[in-house]
Amino acid sequence: MMASAARPVDPEGRAARFIALVEHETTHDRLVWGMRQNRDKAAAGVPDWEKLRDLASQIKEHTLSHLDEYLEQFERNATKLGTQVHWARDAEEHNTIVHDILSKHGVKSLIKSKSMLQEECGMTPFLQRRGIEVTESDLGERIQQLSHEPPSHIVVPAIHKLRSDVATLFAQDLGTDPKNSDPHYLAEAMRENARPRFLEAGAGMTGANFAIAETGGFVVCTNEGNADIGASVPPLHIASIGIEKLIPRASDLGIFLRMLSRSALGSPLTQYTSHFHGPRHGGELHVVLVDHTRSDRLGSPDFWHALKCIRCGACMNTCPVYRRSGGLSYGATYAGPIGVILDPGFDLDKYRELPFHSSLCGSCTQVCPVKIDISDQIYKWRRVMAEKGLLKLSKKVGMSALGTTLSHSTLFHGGEAVGESAIAYLPRFLLYNSLNPWGKHRELPTPPKQTFRQWYIANRRKA
Amino acid sequence: MRVGLFIPCYVDAFFPEVGIATLELLERLGCSVEYPLDQTCCGQPMANSGAQDDAASTEAHFVECFKNFETVVGPSGSCVDHIRFRFDAIEETAETQKVRRGTREFVEFLHDDLKVGEFPWASFPHKVGLHNSCSAVRGLGHARPSELVYEPEFSKTRDLLANVPGLELIEIDRPDECCGFGGSFCVTDEAVSAKMGYDRVHDFYRHGVEYITSADMSCLLHMKGVIDRLKLPMKVIHIAQILNGGPS
Amino acid sequence: MNAREAILAAVKKNRPTPVVPLPDVYEPPWEGTLINLGYKEHFARLPEVAHPHGPNESLIPHFREQLEAMGGRSFEVANAAEANKKLADLFPNAKVVCSAVPEIPGTRRVENVADPHELSDVDVGVVRSTLGVGEAGAVWLTQAELVVNALGVLSQHLIVLLDPKAIVETMHDAYRQIDLTRSPYGLFMAGPSATGDIEGVIIHGAQGARSLTVLFLAPAAN
Numbered sequence: 001m002m003a004s005a006a007r008p009v010d011p012e013g014r015a016a017r018f019i020a021l022v023e024h025e026t027t028h029d030r031l032v033w034g035m036r037q038n039r040d041k042a043a044a045g046v047p048d049w050e051k052l053r054d055l056a057s058q059i060k061e062h063t064l065s066h067l068d069e070y071l072e073q074f075e076r077n078a079t080k081l082g083t084q085v086h087w088a089r090d091a092e093e094h095n096t097i098v099h100d101i102l103s104k105h106g107v108k109s110l111i112k113s114k115s116m117l118q119e120e121c122g123m124t125p126f127l128q129r130r131g132i133e134v135t136e137s138d139l140g141e142r143i144q145q146l147s148h149e150p151p152s153h154i155v156v157p158a159i160h161k162l163r164s165d166v167a168t169l170f171a172q173d174l175g176t177d178p179k180n181s182d183p184h185y186l187a188e189a190m191r192e193n194a195r196p197r198f199l200e201a202g203a204g205m206t207g208a209n210f211a212i213a214e215t216g217g218f219v220v221c222t223n224e225g226n227a228d229i230g231a232s233v234p235p236l237h238i239a240s241i242g243i244e245k246l247i248p249r250a251s252d253l254g255i256f257l258r259m260l261s262r263s264a265l266g267s268p269l270t271q272y273t274s275h276f277h278g279p280r281h282g283g284e285l286h287v288v289l290v291d292h293t294r295s296d297r298l299g300s301p302d303f304w305h306a307l308k309c310i311r312c313g314a315c316m317n318t319c320p321v322y323r324r325s326g327g328l329s330y331g332a333t334y335a336g337p338i339g340v341i342l343d344p345g346f347d348l349d350k351y352r353e354l355p356f357h358s359s360l361c362g363s364c365t366q367v368c369p370v371k372i373d374i375s376d377q378i379y380k381w382r383r384v385m386a387e388k389g390l391l392k393l394s395k396k397v398g399m400s401a402l403g404t405t406l407s408h409s410t411l412f413h414g415g416e417a418v419g420e421s422a423i424a425y426l427p428r429f430l431l432y433n434s435l436n437p438w439g440k441h442r443e444l445p446t447p448p449k450q451t452f453r454q455w456y457i458a459n460r461r462k463a
Numbered sequence: 464m465r466v467g468l469f470i471p472c473y474v475d476a477f478f479p480e481v482g483i484a485t486l487e488l489l490e491r492l493g494c495s496v497e498y499p500l501d502q503t504c505c506g507q508p509m510a511n512s513g514a515q516d517d518a519a520s521t522e523a524h525f526v527e528c529f530k531n532f533e534t535v536v537g538p539s540g541s542c543v544d545h546i547r548f549r550f551d552a553i554e555e556t557a558e559t560q561k562v563r564r565g566t567r568e569f570v571e572f573l574h575d576d577l578k579v580g581e582f583p584w585a586s587f588p589h590k591v592g593l594h595n596s597c598s599a600v601r602g603l604g605h606a607r608p609s610e611l612v613y614e615p616e617f618s619k620t621r622d623l624l625a626n627v628p629g630l631e632l633i634e635i636d637r638p639d640e641c642c643g644f645g646g647s648f649c650v651t652d653e654a655v656s657a658k659m660g661y662d663r664v665h666d667f668y669r670h671g672v673e674y675i676t677s678a679d680m681s682c683l684l685h686m687k688g689v690i691d692r693l694k695l696p697m698k699v700i701h702i703a704q705i706l707n708g709g710p711s
Numbered sequence: 712m713n714a715r716e717a718i719l720a721a722v723k724k725n726r727p728t729p730v731v732p733l734p735d736v737y738e739p740p741w742e743g744t745l746i747n748l749g750y751k752e753h754f755a756r757l758p759e760v761a762h763p764h765g766p767n768e769s770l771i772p773h774f775r776e777q778l779e780a781m782g783g784r785s786f787e788v789a790n791a792a793e794a795n796k797k798l799a800d801l802f803p804n805a806k807v808v809c810s811a812v813p814e815i816p817g818t819r820r821v822e823n824v825a826d827p828h829e830l831s832d833v834d835v836g837v838v839r840s841t842l843g844v845g846e847a848g849a850v851w852l853t854q855a856e857l858v859v860n861a862l863g864v865l866s867q868h869l870i871v872l873l874d875p876k877a878i879v880e881t882m883h884d885a886y887r888q889i890d891l892t893r894s895p896y897g898l899f900m901a902g903p904s905a906t907g908d909i910e911g912v913i914i915h916g917a918q919g920a921r922s923l924t925v926l927f928l929a930p931a932a933n
Contacts (some may be wrong), residue, residue: 044613055734065729068723150870159910192580224905229919231860232865250886251737251886280862282827285895295725298727301727304727356648367610399509409524412504438649442689
């Protein structure tokens with residue numbers, strides 16, 4: 001885990017600022033909850049849904065517990081097909097390998113489809129600093145690229161923006177009419193703008209949803225078909241693949257694909273499910289297998305199950321905290337519940353607050369197609385933060401005071417005399433964050449005349 | 464049946480009427496109820512912050528208070544969920560195991576253990592919105608979580624309330640979305656917590672609910688805070704109070 | 712130690728336990744009929760959920776329904792002549808029709824295309840699919856059918872010929888029939904290119920084909 005000189009991310013503060021943008025927050029919550037509802041409807045149309053979840057979880061657990069074998073099998077089979085396989089221990093190595101391949105081919109501009117891994121590695125700024133133009137082809141990712149923001153959702157990266165925001169942005173960068181916020185108009189403008197870039201690009205880059213050990217190929221799921229353009233037009237295709245993306249057999253794809261888009265958007269498949277097995281006619285194909293904290297996490301009994309993730313985003317859609325806060329509140333590559341359990345693995349210090357940006361409602365665990373125990377992992381990350389002394393000072397002291405008071409009956413209940421009771425105590429706990437945050441939006445509870453214990457003593461205790 | 468009565472810390476301090484209703488109802492149903500005077504808390508507030516060291520002495524104290532009971536009953540889904548499924552800041556002795564296993568939440572005790580079918584002393588002619596807390600639904604299994612579309616639908620709280628004359632249960636848009644209390648979350652992530660509370664309260668209000676009921680007073684405490692701030696014409700009431708015959 | 716050795720060593724050292732066996736290849740618990748398993752009642756409670764077909768029903772209506780839900784459309788045509796007429800009716804202003812199929816001559820043959828960039832002006836691409844998937848309204852296209860893969864994504868509109876007998880129900884059935892290693896590129900296309908990235912509004916024709924039209928026509932016997 002890297003140490004960071006950066007200040008810890010403050011998700012609560014960021015969330016408060018997003019909530020203050022009333023139209024943004026209410027639209028965001030409505031749209032993203034809609035995705036959860038679509039997921040429910042779609043899952044209801046698949047009678048073996050729970051069986052698929054069980055199998056998907058087992059297949060992933062099996063693969064991860066034999067990952068070295070499957071990685072070697074994948075490499076063997078990919079190489080047989082003419083794919084060039086590279087290995088990268090971390091973000092720096094990944095970026096360097098990619099840059100080397102691009103340089104060897106004299107590539108000056110590339111077009112890419114969505115890849116959370118490439119986002120993790122900070123690949124785009126790395127390449128741009130070295131004079132290579134990088135264009136995001138996915139509409140949501142391009143919107144975010146033009147806004148100089150990371151994606152706020154794994155599947156719909158700009159869902160936190162209103163159409164008027166996009167209209168303003170495109171007017172600046174694409175020369176569209178700032179007053180026209182019709183999404184069709186804006187999407188068409190992007191299509192016209194991106195198409196020449198596809199045609200000029202010297203390379204297309206993608207990520208991968210699944211890498212199949214048995215065949216040596218990989219699968220990319222998109223709705224726009226942008227991965228397909230990037231792979232079929234420029235002569236060079238480079239795919240960045242996290243080592244946890246391995247699955248054993250082609251037949252396993254049926255299980256994962258039947259749940260992926262249903263969990264994400266509520267449709268049976270993404271519009272494009274693209275399979276790549278060796279370079280296309282007249283092209284070259286490179287795969288970069290990336291570790292970047294994954295092998296570390298594999299060795300963690302509490303947290304390795306997060307590696308099963310197929311990046312569907314269902315956990316974000318259902319998360320009540322995510323929907324109110326927006327994905328940018330997490331200040332990291334991954335947002336929502338999966339972000340909470342992944343990001344501290346990249347930087348424990350920077351993301352120390354994320355495990356508390358959750359009400360532990362547990363909904364995420366129920367929707368996860370690969371049965372990751374997300375909510376339990378959030379709870380466990382809190383223990384890690386507490387053990388490492390990374391709790392906020394107010395919380396550290398507050399918990400210590402609570403722990404003392406609540407373990408001693410006399411301290412907690414006070415004497416039996418009226419007035420000396422926990423009533424005086426609890427508001428102190430609630431008020432500990434000295435600005436009385438409870439009272440900002442809620443009325444404080446009024447203390448009753450007697451506690452239950454006092455009533456019991458007065459009315460029921462045998463002499 | 465002899466039961467130990469567990470009254471959560473905040474119920475003791477702020478909502479004694481819930482404790483009284485619980486006690487009275489258990490006695491009506493033929494239980495011999497004892498309330499250990501030294502009890503304090505189940506340890507959840509500290510444990511939920513990851514502060515296991517700080518939770519340990521409270522958890523130990525809980526075991527000490529209840530070690531002589533085969534059955535402990537408490538009116539709080541989140542506390543009992545913690546006791547049965549977390550509660551690991553102290554060594555798992557046979558005694559600890561016994562106390563953990565024997566701790567029952569009020570609704571599941573009435574529904575599963577005592578199998579109560581009637582509440583002839585109760586009457587509640589109002590429009591009622593049911594809030595099953597997250598720990599009750601996804602922890603203790605009070606009702607089918609809405610995420611699991613293939614499970615048969617069920618709700619223990621609804622089953623109990625169906626036996627209260629006059630009570631009209633109102634369906635809302637988001638049946639089991641979190642209300643935003645979340646323990647210390649309610650003050651550390653205040654804006655999100657409040658917004659979640661506002662949304663939940665509005666979901667009930669929009670559908671004409673007069674009383675929000677729940678097996679968790681902590682959720683109701685949070686929602687009441689929102690209701691009172693917004694001056695909405697709604698009230699909150701713990702399910703024990705309804706089943707015992709209205710507000711004590 | 713190079714990166715490959717280091718990663719494999721780390722992964723091997725950190726193998727989680729307990730070891731989980733690989734489940735057998737999944738066989739869906741029905742043979743093309745979901746109703747048999749008593750799911751009828753379940754679906755009856757959910758009228759808005761698309762019902763799977765019953766026993767002995769053709770897969771075609773389900774396929775067409777799903778294709779439409781994904782933003783595509785389909786037509787039955789009796790023969791090649793009708794297929795050509797349909798194309799002309801749907802796209803009267805098409806200047807460049809690039810075809811990969813014998814049934815539709817088009818204005819340009821994809822076999823004559825040397826470089827994908829040459830397809831940037833294609834109004835309508837025509838290709839045959841060898842397999843359709845009912846649960847998603849998806850068609851399977853590979854480099855063998857496309858000849859130049861970019862035909863599937865650079866064409867403004869795409870027409871796909873499909874033998875209606877070549878439709879299977881689920882993805883599990885589809886993968887049983889496909890050998891992925893036989894083609895460098897294989898695509899399940901379920902409707903045209905789409906996006907919901909701006910306020911969740913569904914837009915067709917985001918980057919790839921603006922429309923997808925399936926014409927049910929068996930290949931001519933050889």
